[in-house]
Amino acid sequence: FKSVMEKAGIKGIILDYPDLVRDANKKWVKYDWDSVKDGVAADVTKLIKSKNWDLIATHSPAGETGHIHHKNTDQAVTNACRSTGNYDKLWYFGKCYWTIPAGLKRITDEELTFKQSLVDLYKNETKPINTYWAQMIPYENWVKATDYVAGK
Structure with a gap:
């Protein structure tokens, strides 16, 4: 994450909350965050x-x-933006399409080359990238929170 932000020339924030934990059988499972919500x-609002x-x-x-x-x-981020008067500055990462719909605007070849160079920095994430969202790399469809419509 940090190397991607650095290469992109932007600042990003990622909090240090657990993603995976070992269960009683020593298997890795997704942490549900119930105890840390x-x-x-509070951390997001403070930031x-x-x-x-x-x-x-x-x-x-x-x-x-x-x-x-x-x-x-x-x-957490949406609630914090609403409560701090920053909702108009909030953008969401776009919808992930499993099959790209006709008319979805592609980024330029120059942007794609740069974006791919960022994706390539996520060497440990190759499997999830290929499984879940490699088809989205040529697209960038962020949505302003004020324009977001669920399911679209």
Whole structure:
């Protein structure tokens, strides 16, 4: 994440909350965040209040691919933006399409080359990228939160 942000020349924030934990059988399972939701919400609100942001981007309410942590992150960021008067600065990552619909606008070849160079930095994420969203790499369809419509 940090290397991608650095290469893109932007600042990003990722909080240090658990993604996977070992269960009683020592198997890795997704952490449900139930015990840390209040902490996540407080941390996100504190960060949003910490400066006058030009733009705030986060996961959509659908979580793009339906990932529960992406949905939880969206909820915390959206609520914090609403409560701090920053909702008009909030953007959501676009919908993840399994089959690209006709008319979805592609990014330019130059943008695609740059974006692919960023994706390539996520070496440990090759399998999930190929499984869930490689088809979306040539597209960029962020949605302003004020324009977001569920399911579209």
